[in-house]
Amino acid sequence: MSDAHNERHGYAVRYLADLVGGDIVGNDDVHVTGINRIEFAGPGDCTFLSNPSYAKFLSVTQAGVIIVSRALLTNELPSGRTYIITDDAYRGFVLVMQKFFPPLRMEAGLRHTSATIHPSAVVDSTASIGPGCVISEGCVVGPRAQLFANVVLYPGCHVGSDTVIHANVTLGAGTHVGQRCLIHPGAVLGADGFGFFENPDGSFEKIPQVGTVEIGDDVEIGANVAIDRAAVGTTRIGNGVKLDNLVHIAHNVDVGDNTAMAAQTGISGSARIGKRNRFGGQVGMVGHVATADDVIVEAQSGVSKAITAAGAYLGSPAKEHRTALRLEAALRQIPRLLQDVRDLQRQIDEMNKTSS
Structure with a gap:
């Protein structure tokens, strides 16, 4: 599949259909110059439909090309538009996004003149070192x-091969970062x-912190x-882990492979x-406790003891989850129950007065 166009000039719909493994319905000569959400897309844009709740926009969107999940083809598609039908429209749209917005990269082998690299550091000839970087003694950059x-x-x-570390990131002494990682600024x-x-x-009195940090492969850190x-x-942060912005992982924590944590999560020391x-x-999670594999902890929850299932x-x-919802439902009934108790108490008091 030849890439006859690029993100600056756009792509033919036939190229995008091949890219996502989809079938074209409609005009196969459309040229796509951008991407957007289905509500806001214009004539040169590609968009997608994977959620049936957005199907109402099909008849009004101005998008030039709409990638549609095959499972949503229960009704006839509005005419006069160009569609790419594929098994997973969202995944297909992500592939198109990657074409229009490839990752930011520096020139291979760059050594900015303002960077400081210790003579004992080993920096691969294809690695790129930007302005103001400091690479200390004994470091290895793949x-x-x-x-x-x-x-x-x-x-x-x-720092492992193909890893990208953005501006103003600091790695403390002895930190190991695996391959194909992405670390965001700060x-x-x-x-x-x-x-x-x-x-x-x-x-x-401070306890010396003399251990290290080990980041696995394919990790993204916000x-x-x-x-x-x-x-x-x-x-230790396992392979494939994704950490959102402002996550805090304390000392001696072990995060299992392919775990994801959203913003402002805090994991206390020695948790597993x-x-x-x-x-x-x-x-939030207290220290020295563990969670099993395949656990979901919902937003603003506090893990105070081990989760074993x-x-x-x-x-x-x-x-x-179900127990928590039942407890929440019961709590909402407390004001009414208290009022019922007060009413019963008043009735009892009145009965006592009458009998006396």
Whole structure:
């Protein structure tokens, strides 16, 4: 499949249909110059329909091309439009997005003149080092890695091949990042964990944090995420993990493969997260407890003890989803029940007065 066009000039619908593995219905000479949501798309745009609740826009959208999931073809499509019919319209649209908006990359092998690279560091010839970067002694930067402006690697860090680290990220000493990772601006990996003991007079004394951080392959870490180094040993983030902005992972935590955590989640020290867990926004988890594989913890829930079975959990403290909903329903009845009790008490008081 030749890429006769590019993101600047757009793509023929036939090219996009081949890209997503779909069939064209309508005019196969349409040229696509952009992408947009179905409500806002214009004549040169490609959009998609994978959710039946958006089918109402089919008759009014101005989109030049609409990618439609095959499962939604229960009704006749409005005429006069061009469609790409595929098994998964959303996945197809993502492929089109990637064509129009390829990842930002620096020139292969770039060494900006303002970067500082220690003589003992090993930086692959195809890696790109942006302005203001600091690569300390003993660091290793793998093939095709990209370090954007002001990335700082403390001594002994390893960055795997094809990993992209955006501006103002700091890796503390000894931090290891795997292959094909994406780290967004402002993240700090390998700062000291929050470790102190209290003296008899109430003051605090710092506990040295001498462990490391290990990031697996294919991990994405959002902006301003903090992953603390272990007190001793390793804070580990498994392969395929996705961390949203402002997530905090404390010292000695172990996050299982393919787990995802939404923004402002906080995991306390030495917690163990199973594989394929899903944590909603602002979930909190106490230290030294664990979750099983395939656990979902819904937004703003608090995990205060181990979760030993797969499933969805809600509330603070987190409870099995259905149990939490029943408790919530019961709580909503308390005002009425209290009023009923007061009414009964008044009736009893009146009966007592009458009998006396």
